Amino acid sequence: MNKTSIIPKPLAEYDLRLLRIFVSVVDHGGFSAAESALGITRSTISIHMSNLEERMKLKLCLRGRGGFSLTEDGQTIYRAVINLFESLNDFSLLVGTLSKELNGELVILCDDQLNRSRQNKLAEVVQLIHKNSPNLHLVLDGEPISNIEKSLLKDKAHIGLFPDYQHIEGLHYQHLMSEAVYLCCAKKHPFFNKVDTLISPAELASVPAIHPGIDIDSLGIEQLKKLNLAAKSYQFDTRKAMILSGCYIGFMPQSYIQHELNHGEIRIIQPSQLTYPFNLSLVAKKSPREANKVKLLTDIFNRVFDPQ
Template sequence: MLNINVSTFGFETFKLCIQILGTPMSWLQRDLTDFDLKLLQVFRTVVECGGFTAAETELGISRSTISIHMSSLETRLGMRLCQRGRQGFSLTREGQAVFNALLSLSEAHEEFRHQVASINQDLSGELVLLAADQLDPPRQLHIAQALRRIKQQAPDLQIHFDLLPLQQIELALLKNQAHLALMPGYRRIDGLAYAHAFSTPIYLCCGATHPLFEVADDALDIARLAEFETVHPGVNINPEGRKLLQKLKTSGRAYQFDSRLSMILSGAYLGFMPSAISAPFLAQRQLRYLLPETFNYPFEQFYVSRKQPREPEKVTLALEALQGEN
């Protein structure tokens, strides 16, 4: 949700955005009130939520109140911003232009914050780190050590570390909403930089209740394995992994390793798991590898950032901390 502060953005920046749209300047020839800012905030939230109903929860106000606010904003701007009715919510051409201007305004706000923060040599504000996959215990320890080094060097930083789907991570990096991510690099996106983090082997597994659990490897072959359903990761993986999956009967889908593990342990599916996560289950004979010499591929992870980030010093700090010990 956008929190617009004219004193932070600069009123001239806001006027420029509106002038580009051709909005009547009579609205801008007076001081912008808190109510005006509230209306703009409501408008952006409605657009990002895709309509009035979905915006009710986000804004904490009723649909009828949202409708009143939108009508007030349209009256102030002298233009219709959206169509709403039985056919659903959609922006008019003018509404899309106003929304684009608000996005530019938000970027100007972030750039202003960065420039002010850079006056002080001490790093402060947020450092947003993301990961796309469940971390095994060795990797969790590595991340913990890196976070400790970051806080030692920049104690005023507020670290945010979350797990998100790949596409959301890529979008967050491109929009400067995150500084660094740990994720697979099978798909390379223009505008993002990739630095190799680590590689770990992934093996085809079955659970203790699966029909193949007690079958010796010398009695198994590709044709036999292909008789049974195999969990698909649900995303693109490296070429070696793709070739192996093409030989099997992929059925269920599970990207995250913890959910995939549950499907394998059910005995209904085969599936690929990293060695570090599967090791304790192997020791307890709850899992076993199937033809491990053949059915394995490397699971590669990369540290990914925007090629030209808004806050490069934070990216550098995080990357150096993470690459310090492998």
């Protein structure tokens, strides 16, 4: 095969289109799997891939009974194309930072479901974002803490909201709010109708309890040491469901169980002793790519959560 590529310099839009199809095929592990993502048939994908290989004068992939795989040249081209598209994205972001009007995506990620109070606060944040920068495309979503940390470090998100339980190098943490967390049980649990003074430390340590799933502050760790940690739940909503089963006791913020408290479905156990603070942090990358967007969000969150 003639090794002289006929890809023009600079790249034509047609070649960029073929390269995007190539990346999608690789990311999805084959032609069939890429059909839905690309919105074109397998036969059309095959034609595009053949055209790309012909234009490059390179064999990029192998397909047949053994499945889909990249050749050595294909692996090299794939890595180069990923770098190319990241550079194009960096260029778009750079242009956006030079514009007086903020535009593009503004990504906020939370690690847990929001109670009514935080929903209202977040609604104020959204309102102020829309008022200050109406051209921004707001993305507000929930993710596990580890995913939020990675997204912030990779500039895939601008702000994260999650408990201040550990500090990752490269991220900046700002305390946003605190709320007391209490040990509680449901109506079906043996402790529900038992007076607090009659629940001994030994009894507390004998019944199954729920671990919050992440390392928490020293006060929380000391409280958890008193319990028989037989289950784990990262989110408050799933933890509440486990408590409502009557099989477990667990720590919950009062705001998340107020409805159940009012209706006699859940009770708090020894609130003066079995409690620790839940600290929510506003987290951002220390040197973010889009610093102007992060500053906008930080200023708005500070304004809404600490109006004084």
